[in-house]
Amino acid sequence: MTAVSENAVSENFDTGAIKTSLERMFRFRKWRNIGVPLAILGYLAYAFVAFDVMGVASRARPENAAILLGDFWSYKIHVTRDNRSGEVVTAFEGERKGTYPAGEGPDWVTPGDETVMSLYGGATARFATENRAVIDVPDFGRVTTQVDGRAVTLTLPEGKDIPDWMSVSRNRVSIDQGNWRFSMTPARTEVFRYQAGWELFFFTLDSPFHGKSIGELVALGLWEPRVSPEHSNIVAMVNDVWTNKMWRHGDVVWAMGETVLMAFIGTMGAGMIALPLAFLAASNFAPAVWLRLTCRRLFDFLRGVDGLIWTVILSRAFGPGPMTGALAILMTDTGTFGKTFSEALENIDTKQVEGIQSTGATVIQRMRFGVIPQVLPLILSQLLYYFESNTRSATVIGALVGGGIGLLLTQAIITQKDWEEVCYYMVLVVLTVMIIDTISGWVRKKFIKG
Amino acid sequence: MTAHTVSGTAEYLALVRRRRLYGAILFALFVVLFASGFSVAENRNAGGFLDGLHRIFDFPKEIFSEAFANWRNLPRLFVAAVPSLIETLNIAAIATLFGGLVGMGLAFLSTRGLALWPRLTPVFRRMMDIMRAIPEIVIALVLIFLLGGGPIPAMIAIAFHTAGALGKLFSEAAENVDLKPVEGLASVGGNWFQRIWFGVLPQVAPNWSSYALLRFEINIRASAILGFVGAGGLGYDLKTALQWGQGKYDQVVAIFAILFLTIMIVDHISDRARERLVKGGKPA
Numbered sequence A: 001m002t003a004v005s006e007n008a009v010s011e012n013f014d015t016g017a018i019k020t021s022l023e024r025m026f027r028f029r030k031w032r033n034i035g036v037p038l039a040i041l042g043y044l045a046y047a048f049v050a051f052d053v054m055g056v057a058s059r060a061r062p063e064n065a066a067i068l069l070g071d072f073w074s075y076k077i078h079v080t081r082d083n084r085s086g087e088v089v090t091a092f093e094g095e096r097k098g099t100y101p102a103g104e105g106p107d108w109v110t111p112g113d114e115t116v117m118s119l120y121g122g123a124t125a126r127f128a129t130e131n132r133a134v135i136d137v138p139d140f141g142r143v144t145t146q147v148d149g150r151a152v153t154l155t156l157p158e159g160k161d162i163p164d165w166m167s168v169s170r171n172r173v174s175i176d177q178g179n180w181r182f183s184m185t186p187a188r189t190e191v192f193r194y195q196a197g198w199e200l201f202f203f204t205l206d207s208p209f210h211g212k213s214i215g216e217l218v219a220l221g222l223w224e225p226r227v228s229p230e231h232s233n234i235v236a237m238v239n240d241v242w243t244n245k246m247w248r249h250g251d252v253v254w255a256m257g258e259t260v261l262m263a264f265i266g267t268m269g270a271g272m273i274a275l276p277l278a279f280l281a282a283s284n285f286a287p288a289v290w291l292r293l294t295c296r297r298l299f300d301f302l303r304g305v306d307g308l309i310w311t312v313i314l315s316r317a318f319g320p321g322p323m324t325g326a327l328a329i330l331m332t333d334t335g336t337f338g339k340t341f342s343e344a345l346e347n348i349d350t351k352q353v354e355g356i357q358s359t360g361a362t363v364i365q366r367m368r369f370g371v372i373p374q375v376l377p378l379i380l381s382q383l384l385y386y387f388e389s390n391t392r393s394a395t396v397i398g399a400l401v402g403g404g405i406g407l408l409l410t411q412a413i414i415t416q417k418d419w420e421e422v423c424y425y426m427v428l429v430v431l432t433v434m435i436i437d438t439i440s441g442w443v444r445k446k447f448i449k450g
Numbered sequence B: 001m002t003a004h005t006v007s008g009t010a011e012y013l014a015l016v017r018r019r020r021l022y023g024a025i026l027f028a029l030f031v032v033l034f035a036s037g038f039s040v041a042e043n044r045n046a047g048g049f050l051d052g053l054h055r056i057f058d059f060p061k062e063i064f065s066e067a068f069a070n071w072r073n074l075p076r077l078f079v080a081a082v083p084s085l086i087e088t089l090n091i092a093a094i095a096t097l098f099g100g101l102v103g104m105g106l107a108f109l110s111t112r113g114l115a116l117w118p119r120l121t122p123v124f125r126r127m128m129d130i131m132r133a134i135p136e137i138v139i140a141l142v143l144i145f146l147l148g149g150g151p152i153p154a155m156i157a158i159a160f161h162t163a164g165a166l167g168k169l170f171s172e173a174a175e176n177v178d179l180k181p182v183e184g185l186a187s188v189g190g191n192w193f194q195r196i197w198f199g200v201l202p203q204v205a206p207n208w209s210s211y212a213l214l215r216f217e218i219n220i221r222a223s224a225i226l227g228f229v230g231a232g233g234l235g236y237d238l239k240t241a242l243q244w245g246q247g248k249y250d251q252v253v254a255i256f257a258i259l260f261l262t263i264m265i266v267d268h269i270s271d272r273a274r275e276r277l278v279k280g281g282k283p284a
Helices: A002-012 A015-050 A054-061 A062-073 A214-222 A234-244 A248-283 A291-304 A307-319 A322-346 A350-358 A363-401 A403-414 A421-447 B001-042 B049-053 B059-068 B071-110 B118-133 B136-147 B153-176 B180-187 B192-231 B234-244 B249-278
Strands: A072-083 A088-091 A115-118 A124-128 A132-137 A141-148 A150-155 A166-169 A170-174 A178-182 A190-198
Touching: A002 B192, A015 A403, A015 B071, A054 B180, A062 A072, A062 B136, A072 A115, A088 A234, A132 A178, A132 B059, A132 B071, A150 A170, A178 B136, A248 A291, A248 A322, A248 A403, A248 A421, A248 B001, A291 A322, A291 A403, A291 B249, A307 A322, A307 A363, A307 B049, A307 B059, A307 B192, A307 B234, A322 A363, A322 B001, A350 A363, A363 A403, A363 A421, A363 B136, A403 A421, A403 B136, A421 B118, A421 B136, B059 B071, B059 B192, B059 B249, B071 B118, B071 B153, B071 B192, B071 B234, B071 B249, B136 B153, B153 B192, B180 B192, B192 B234, B234 B249
Parallel strands: none
Antiparallel strands: A072 A088, A072 A190, A115 A124, A124 A132, A132 A141, A141 A150, A166 A170, A170 A178, A178 A190
16 A cells, blocks of 8 residues: 555656756755855955055064064063263163162162173173263174264274174164163163063062062061051052052052943843833733834844944943943843843743733732743843953943043053053953853853753 | 641742742842942943933934934935945954854864864863953054054954854854764764864854854944944044034934944844744755
């Protein structure tokens, strides 16, 4: 019986039609496999021209990249002599707030009538009297420079030409050895030396704790006598770190907090506004069709207007600061949450609601015990996920509205020299996002799934 | 028997009470956090929340009234904004393309069961976490310093972030693949590349394309924002028009409108395409 019917089917089967359709499909696939990569390649070629890659490549400044990468993990100490007054100043990064008290300096600088600096690779430099400087470079010999009125004269070891690490003009001699540099102009003589690390990260030079080892600091904090009479040593240490003038840890922590705050208020506020609206927009709860459609369009509008536009509009009304950033996040996310929450509400199981209704529950009770338990896990995990991703966006929005770590980041980048601070803020942002990620993962596992 | 039931009920009620208590504590904690956070944000903001609330519509009113007065300019400004729009879209598309390719590589390297070097999967996972955590604006600003302004810094910045984000999603999708085809290919002597190419890619292609499309939507927004800090495209035009202030508000409105429309259209198309890919998208 079955065999017969199968036979009948196979006889009715138009094998020719199947064959042609299969062949067509294979042809299509063959062309697609060639065509899609070709289309992408063509697009890339167009973009290569449209983005002017060649032009950018010729304008790029690789030496900037070297400065930037070097600054990320190292710092330099400048030793500068004012050739007119003869005064020698030693300072971190040549900044006023990182200046050593007169007559002091790092161990490679020996102050005195003639300041002697021992540099890398056995080289030394000496600020000699009468505006002379003597530099001994191993394998090359002694280089002497001298200010002569409004010019600088140079004496090289006998029989040597100007090497490629030296640049000489009438009123300037400079030596660049990578990890240390020297320069002399009629106005001043300067040596700086690079070293790894972030300078004065914990204690600045004016702090009594500067230059102490970890062991000494522990001893000072726990049992040694007070350095300053009014505070205990631990309080004084925390205070010195917090008010560090080079790194401004206090301000940075505040700024990071502002950024997290923006994300928190924006996300949670959006959730609180979106939840009631989502009931109005879900087809199984909406009291009226026009209300439902209005809410849907509102969500689409809030989402469609880009965060950038909200930021621009809101910063006119609220001025710069974290509240503005929080509200900009709130606007877009209300749209997103409204959409996802209302979809979740549309997909609930009605049996649970009916069961509760059968016990004579009111509308509110049906919502509370029938609906909310079903959508709550999804809502909470959405909120947590967006909180994490908004912390990142809050950095960008902060740069636009002038609040939080985003503002500090853009300021540090615009100075084009505080790259170690840029690196510090970046590490801070990455750590914060990762911490929030870990916490939200833990909360999700503990309270939502478990 | 009855005693057992009674104690069971009592235990259940105690459990419910305890859960409610925890819920109440969490809720109270949340309210306190939110309220105090709100007041901190309020204090550190230049303008207050309530003061600003009634001024939200002042600026839109101002720009729209000017745009209405000069409505004759709008079509011309619309057309003038198209090249910038194309640049913004290009940045997003190329960034999605490159980011997606790198993300693919990272996903294969960090998926259990498929990884080329299984011991290194945690390393690649951490790498993607960091790539996702670094804000795009930082990379863009640093690259603007190195390469000068223009679309390329923005493209690289967005691609970097996209690689991390897509890598994670891709690897989650790849974790659920059926390993039988892979084993079959291994049994006939297929090398790692052949196993991935013929065994895994066909299975994950629909999901991956859908994620990439979603990312493209997100990247359009990101590329508009990065334009605002000097990376070209619509954002840059918007910034210059806003700095000009009154007299260029018709241009601001044109840019707002074209950005809004583009995002709506792309969202709509990609919504449709993703639905087809994931639900009905079994390859023909």
